[in-house]
Amino acid sequence: MNACIRAVVRKAVYEGIEVAGVRRGFAGLMEGEASPLNAHSVSGIIHQGGTILRTARAEDFLTEEGQGRASDSVKKLAIEGVIVIGGDGSFRGAYDLNKKWQIPTVGIPATIDNDIAGSDLTIGFVTALNTALAAVDKLRDTATSHDRLFIVEVMGRTSGYIALWAGLAGGVEEILIPETRTDLDEVCRKLEEGRARGKTSSIIVVAEGDEAGGAFEIGEKIRERIGYEIRVAVLGHLQRGGSPSALDRILATRLGAEAVDVLRRGEEGKMVGLISNEIEVFPLEHAWQEKKEIDLRFYQLSQIMAI
């Protein structure tokens, strides 16, 4: 996200626009916090994980009263437009601010889950993907014993992007995601087949939101069925950290600069996204009215590759 904040600030400065940073998102906005940011404020942050503006829950912001306070802050601070970086919830907030309170807003899609329609990739996804992949690779190195099964749980409550892409890139035996029906009997059957063909060990990547459960639960169920020696890793929030990958930073920079242009053109209630390598602009509601479909050909390909 830092790369995106930097891009917004520098593009704005370049265009002669003043910028202020609101810490802790809508929570900070409701409290009227904002500090001026200049080109130097965002110096030396492009390679750092996390965000200099921090984050926070803002449940109050779901209420009319909370939004009213945020709207008052915006007016008091003479803010002419708000750029919101985040996921689905942030976009809905930006939508409300625009539609109900007439504040020009633009949303920039940033979530490691990559599940926002209107952008092929969202900021943070590729970095999280590489982190998950590095974990799979390290397990692969140790996969030198017979009849051992590794299960890695990656993020994705409702979306299997990290699991599917990391699983395909890591050459794992099985990928379990919310978008497909998980049949553990079938999984066990394939594991047994692989064993019969001489596979010494196998790796399963599971998205935390898979309907069959998390890594520990699935491990237990497989153990009951076929008695493998099972080893589990749960990556959790470490997928949210780390220095962003090149493509993430380029995406963040392009989207950030475009968001400033959207406001400059007087557009509002929009989101910016990457579609087929080009930056495009959609209404904010596109993010939830359209459903982004995960490409299940990746899943089929991973199955072919696991032979």
Place this chain on the structure above:
Amino acid sequence: MNACIRAVVRKAVYEGIEVAGVRRGFAGLMEGEASPLNAHSVSGIIHQGGTILRTARAEDFLTEEGQGRASDSVKKLAIEGVIVIGGDGSFRGAYDLNKKWQIPTVGIPATIDNDIAGSDLTIGFVTALNTALAAVDKLRDTATSHDRLFIVEVMGRTSGYIALWAGLAGGVEEILIPETRTDLDEVCRKLEEGRARGKTSSIIVVAEGDEAGGAFEIGEKIRERIGYEIRVAVLGHLQRGGSPSALDRILATRLGAEAVDVLRRGEEGKMVGLISNEIEVFPLEHAWQEKKEIDLRFYQLSQIMAI
């Protein structure tokens, strides 16, 4: 490349096709070397840099006689189709084999320079990009002294992809690439301006093929003009190594599988590529008849970001 070799082999095995690996590319083919590969042969290689099939120069292959030898090998070995993984030179070889010697060939674009028309990304590019970026980041960490200028030379004899993308992602002050005219007086003027604005140190990324010279030469010329303390890094071939990034492996897997399908469909003299996230098929000559244009908006964006 290993991820691609694995994909070709496993997809072929899946489709019931026998595969053999030719070591050292056309050089090996001219000598009639080929070893059967099965699903297990390509086990545990997806995360390794380099290529299990090795590489070699094959200048003989540019001659009619050399191609004739290769063609004889293909026939003697009863090979029904050849998949060539490589860059422009490899594609021209594949083209000749097909057009002059009637051997069905398919090309898969793999070069860190990313300069092959017909594919938005080529295998190896994203990994090299991340390696170059990691170097820029490390220099950034040390950029804590006044009036110091770092110059990093990255690969790209005729193409500035690595330099441009790594420079944009790294937030560097200046990017020098073959595709743009390099004016060192202008570069020095901007460095002086940055210094006047309070920049303590600056980073320049230069593609090895820039017309102003390599990092050492450019450093010398800048030193003569404005007397900075200049520090140079030349990344060289280390950009070709390292465990491939997730996107590189997914690209390699998709292209490898598609190349097998192209041959299965009886097509030949083709290349496979990634266009707007989809795999497409072109005639091999597309790779050199079309010119892949680098997106100079990235350059302009990097200039805006360097304020």
Place this chain on the structure above:
Amino acid sequence: MNACIRAVVRKAVYEGIEVAGVRRGFAGLMEGEASPLNAHSVSGIIHQGGTILRTARAEDFLTEEGQGRASDSVKKLAIEGVIVIGGDGSFRGAYDLNKKWQIPTVGIPATIDNDIAGSDLTIGFVTALNTALAAVDKLRDTATSHDRLFIVEVMGRTSGYIALWAGLAGGVEEILIPETRTDLDEVCRKLEEGRARGKTSSIIVVAEGDEAGGAFEIGEKIRERIGYEIRVAVLGHLQRGGSPSALDRILATRLGAEAVDVLRRGEEGKMVGLISNEIEVFPLEHAWQEKKEIDLRFYQLSQIMAI
């Protein structure tokens, strides 16, 4: 371990000694498997995680009968000395082979737990430590929300080396290891104090063998007490993989070469270890007769640093 295998092989070749590799440890030895290794066999493996010789459980080897089979293999294969790379269990096997079956053996300490007396560091520990640290760093990046507690579970059933060193290096708030008494009430008190002082989020590293439980269990207990939002990561076996760090490879190379020298000098039933930067030789039983004490000053230092 690959760096160590390479060192043993190359040192032996250098000294004019023939070497064979036994796959799957004692399990392979009992079955009489051994393949000749030459300098080239161990080429290009020094930077790879895992082990080219693979590993396996060998419960039979705990029996007289199993050891007898191994001993027969050694004699049949005309092996004059056996170098065993591993942890406590491997050393006991090597001890038995030597004392009961008169086979010259040397042990090289390799375990990520670093809990073998006779060596300040064991092969694999520094690499696992850096992996655990990278996880802590990534969590640190995301620690930008209030009242959030991250708990990372690292390896160490009976030993807290990875947890203690990674925790100190990662600057975490609390380190829970088997060697110290864990008092969760006290932990909660300190967390509350930190919160009162303005800490926005905290990280706890716990060794899997801590008497208070694993990360999930401890998380549950803390949540019951003070109601933080708790996020858990369990690193598991991924700590065993990855390219070895420089110090690990140097250690492995030095120990491997010395092990060959020990056999050349006609010594047997020995282990080699690193003591104060020098390689030393001890009887194998030193590994379990002496107790390696973890340096609890590191723990006290981490507490001072967590203020």
Place this chain on the structure above:
Amino acid sequence: MNACIRAVVRKAVYEGIEVAGVRRGFAGLMEGEASPLNAHSVSGIIHQGGTILRTARAEDFLTEEGQGRASDSVKKLAIEGVIVIGGDGSFRGAYDLNKKWQIPTVGIPATIDNDIAGSDLTIGFVTALNTALAAVDKLRDTATSHDRLFIVEVMGRTSGYIALWAGLAGGVEEILIPETRTDLDEVCRKLEEGRARGKTSSIIVVAEGDEAGGAFEIGEKIRERIGYEIRVAVLGHLQRGGSPSALDRILATRLGAEAVDVLRRGEEGKMVGLISNEIEVFPLEHAWQEKKEIDLRFYQLSQIMAI
């Protein structure tokens, strides 16, 4: 260095001592710059490369006048003791401040060259070593062509620590360091021998201060002699950056805490160092009166391993 600054600050705060940070080292001290640092000031920096206090040349400080200004600043700011983190030059400055100006000083050895007597390891060395090693590993991946020679130049003007340790850990064919006489004819002879034995490609690591020249110069001389295809990488300052390795941070933390204790005990004109895993205290002049000898057994071992 950030880990060390953090340790000094937090240990001081823990002991009830006020701390101020002087930016840009002696240069800042001469100008009387110092800002109070508290526990929070050094929060979230332990994993970042570089130094929050920045660095600068301070040639004036070599003069009596410059030191007088620094001494005045110390008195005006009521500073009771100065902790200096750096290499040989910094230690001489600390020595002068103590001996000539009666200011209590303590030196903490931090240089990637690892060439300070009184400490087995200096802060930054292990991290630089791992960076250099990663470069060697990446070259190794690409070493798949015949008759190709890679030369990597690493830091070390007068000291070969990075080259020797990275070369040994990377399994390179040749290591050229200032501490040994470099005979390029002999190097070429060994390269030719390796080629005769079937080596496809070789890697040389050279310290920048080797008497035979830098990587480009040595490459040219070898090409003249035996006509290899030579590829050069010059790592330069990127060895100074990057997130510090675990051992570096632990070292920095231990030394930083001890430096505070040294001042608390009323000792002055001292340095702290790591000797055989224990922190020890020496007079500052120990750093230049004693000569730290590089362990050439590492070189011999690397030669044995290169067979």
